[in-house]
Amino acid sequence: MPNSPPFRNEADFVEWIQRKGSRRVAGLSLGIGDDAALIKAPPGQELILTTDMSIENVHFDRGFHPPRAIGHRALARSISDIAAMGGTPRYALLSLAVSKSTSREWLSGFFAGLFALARKFSVAIIGGDTARVSGATSIDVILVGVVPDGVAVRRAGAREGDHIFVSGRLGLSALGLRLLATGASGQTPAERTAIRAHLYPQPQCALGKFLSKNRLASAMMDISDGLSTDLKRLCEASGAGAILSGPKIPAPSVSDSSDALDLALHGGEDYQLLFTVPQAKASAIPRRFGSLPLTCIGQMTKHRALRITTIDGSTQPLQSKGFDHFRRA
Amino acid sequence: MPNSPPFRNEADFVEWIQRKGSRRVAGLSLGIGDDAALIKAPPGQELILTTDMSIENVHFDRGFHPPRAIGHRALARSISDIAAMGGTPRYALLSLAVSKSTSREWLSGFFAGLFALARKFSVAIIGGDTARVSGATSIDVILVGVVPDGVAVRRAGAREGDHIFVSGRLGLSALGLRLLATGASGQTPAERTAIRAHLYPQPQCALGKFLSKNRLASAMMDISDGLSTDLKRLCEASGAGAILSGPKIPAPSVSDSSDALDLALHGGEDYQLLFTVPQAKASAIPRRFGSLPLTCIGQMTKHRALRITTIDGSTQPLQSKGFDHFRRA
Numbered sequence: 001m002p003n004s005p006p007f008r009n010e011a012d013f014v015e016w017i018q019r020k021g022s023r024r025v026a027g028l029s030l031g032i033g034d035d036a037a038l039i040k041a042p043p044g045q046e047l048i049l050t051t052d053m054s055i056e057n058v059h060f061d062r063g064f065h066p067p068r069a070i071g072h073r074a075l076a077r078s079i080s081d082i083a084a085m086g087g088t089p090r091y092a093l094l095s096l097a098v099s100k101s102t103s104r105e106w107l108s109g110f111f112a113g114l115f116a117l118a119r120k121f122s123v124a125i126i127g128g129d130t131a132r133v134s135g136a137t138s139i140d141v142i143l144v145g146v147v148p149d150g151v152a153v154r155r156a157g158a159r160e161g162d163h164i165f166v167s168g169r170l171g172l173s174a175l176g177l178r179l180l181a182t183g184a185s186g187q188t189p190a191e192r193t194a195i196r197a198h199l200y201p202q203p204q205c206a207l208g209k210f211l212s213k214n215r216l217a218s219a220m221m222d223i224s225d226g227l228s229t230d231l232k233r234l235c236e237a238s239g240a241g242a243i244l245s246g247p248k249i250p251a252p253s254v255s256d257s258s259d260a261l262d263l264a265l266h267g268g269e270d271y272q273l274l275f276t277v278p279q280a281k282a283s284a285i286p287r288r289f290g291s292l293p294l295t296c297i298g299q300m301t302k303h304r305a306l307r308i309t310t311i312d313g314s315t316q317p318l319q320s321k322g323f324d325h326f327r328r329a
Numbered sequence: 330m331p332n333s334p335p336f337r338n339e340a341d342f343v344e345w346i347q348r349k350g351s352r353r354v355a356g357l358s359l360g361i362g363d364d365a366a367l368i369k370a371p372p373g374q375e376l377i378l379t380t381d382m383s384i385e386n387v388h389f390d391r392g393f394h395p396p397r398a399i400g401h402r403a404l405a406r407s408i409s410d411i412a413a414m415g416g417t418p419r420y421a422l423l424s425l426a427v428s429k430s431t432s433r434e435w436l437s438g439f440f441a442g443l444f445a446l447a448r449k450f451s452v453a454i455i456g457g458d459t460a461r462v463s464g465a466t467s468i469d470v471i472l473v474g475v476v477p478d479g480v481a482v483r484r485a486g487a488r489e490g491d492h493i494f495v496s497g498r499l500g501l502s503a504l505g506l507r508l509l510a511t512g513a514s515g516q517t518p519a520e521r522t523a524i525r526a527h528l529y530p531q532p533q534c535a536l537g538k539f540l541s542k543n544r545l546a547s548a549m550m551d552i553s554d555g556l557s558t559d560l561k562r563l564c565e566a567s568g569a570g571a572i573l574s575g576p577k578i579p580a581p582s583v584s585d586s587s588d589a590l591d592l593a594l595h596g597g598e599d600y601q602l603l604f605t606v607p608q609a610k611a612s613a614i615p616r617r618f619g620s621l622p623l624t625c626i627g628q629m630t631k632h633r634a635l636r637i638t639t640i641d642g643s644t645q646p647l648q649s650k651g652f653d654h655f656r657r658a
Contacts, residue, residue, distance in 0.1 A: 095424075
């Protein structure tokens with residue numbers, strides 16, 4: 001009976017989540033099960049609030065996204081936003097509109113992925129809302145983080161001459177998605193790496209905190225919709241432009257190098273950090289942060305445009321071809 | 330072209346929301362437009378967090394809910410949760426998955442309703458997420474409120490002998506919904522009152538604060554899913570039971586009195602407050618709070634069951650027939 005509810009009633013479902021996701025954490029006065037949750041902000045800290053939807057057939061496809069990955073990715077998106085401010089994630093609320101065709105097994109997998117990532121980042125699930133719907137399943141993860149007063153890094157602080165850095169390798173998630181969508185199961189280690197990067201992206205909280213605490217980044221954001229789109233947003237917020245060096249951009253290893261650059265420039269959902277550093281501080285950025293490579297890919301310019309220099313030394317305008325819900329439609 | 334996006338791109342849409350919904354409020358460091366919002370909690374206060382979904386064909390029907398009412402109701406649900414804790418609403422985030430068939434006019438109406446209520450309660454819209462979807466429109470409103478340390482009222486505090494109170498009149502919203510769903514436009518003043526109660530419910534923040542500040546309520550929640558369902562939740566959280574006096578329950582004026590009692594017991598979405606008061610403090614509860622009637626409808630019992638005495642003096646078990654997403658399905 002695929003249409004029978006996976007739980008007896010809403011209380012039963014909420015209790016199940018509560019049993020699995022609750023934990024005692026600092027500052028939490030009241031968790032799941034009342035009209036609202038209560039938290040006490042630590043003194044000397046600001047609170048960071050972010051919310052990210054994950055919608056079936058928009059952000060995920062049940063055909064090739066395992067439920068565990070869907071749960072992981074739903075929370076990873078929000079943790080990445082906290083990382084991009086230089087903060088530490090603490091408390092999550094979960095709004096879950098479950099399609100009537102959803103099985104208890106699917107929900108178990110979904111929550112296993114979400115709770116595993118929550119545990120890894122010491123995030124407590126403190127509340128939420130649930131509904132059953134006829135249409136697509138949709139998830140909204142609300143995340144509260146903390147950051148010491150005045151330390152949060154915004155998008156608007158980049159200035160002419162600042163060096164532009166990215167963490168990790170860009171375009172892996174888009175490559176992994178392409179492989180999954182065409183039914184490829186990952187034949188080579190490189191393909192498996194790309195698929196894993198897509199299904200289980202790792203938010204870069206430790207790097208974000210390192211940069212904010214040491215006041216190294218003048219601006220920061222996470223790369224969720226693709227470098228060309230997200231860098232444009234950073235430039236617009238900062239009232240500046242950027243010039244990138246194409247050959248320096250850390251692209252995936254695929255046989256076609258122009259395809260690799262396209263993936264790195266326009267592929268979204270890598271959840272790596274994009275940050276700018278004043279020239280005087282650029283030497284303080286290590287080449288690796290733990291095992292994570294940090295790469296200088298260009299510089300901020302006064303001229304308010306996005307440009308890219310190619311391997312032959314010519315400079316071209318850089319189009320924003322990343323993800324935009326309203327433009328694509 | 331109903332399928333053309335109502336906005337050029339996501340940035341355009343976000344900017345439009347920002348222009349309409351932003352306001353300078355105490356404690357807000359950074360609003361819409363970055364990876365996340367930043368707030369500073371006032372000293373001596375706890376933060377209240379709540380999230381409520383409003384989903385097309387579950388919580389509203391475009392056939393008879395005007396967009397303005399949908400926006401109002403989406404925010405009212407969350408404000409009511411803050412009211413039920415005895416707090417003051419402050420900041421909202423809005424996740425909006427807009428159906429592709431949505432017009433700019435519909436969105437304008439929706440936001441007009443949401444922003445009008447936000448202004449009334451001095452709530453600032455500080456962030457959110459947007460997507461366009463093929464299926465139903467869904468809205469998730471995340472609301473942050475404040476409450477002085479240790480003053481928040483929970484569901485779990487009711488004890489044997491406590492008096493049970495409700496604010497306002499119950500069942501009006503369900504009656505209004507029935508009228509709207511059957512195409513009735515509201516012929517009589519009573520019908521128009523019921524329709525208004527359904528479309529534009531008023532969260533009872535002032536009452537919630539009065540009860541929490543003066544430590545009058547031992548337990549409190551809002552009536553969103555119907556008295557019989559919500560009282561059961563309060564009883565379960567408090568480890569107690571309740572006995573209600575049927576004739577005392579403030580029901581709508583409809584010709585059939587048993588229908589009126591059913592509406593008051595099981596009709597949801599009134600967003601009135603349900604609260605319990607220790608016997609020694611019951612005389613401190615006024616009969617009216619401003620223009621809002623407060624009615625004692627029963628008493629908490631040691632026996633863990635819900636019962637109701639009828640007009641002929643007999644006592645019957647009270648079934649929970651309010652709204653439950655998982656049970657109904």
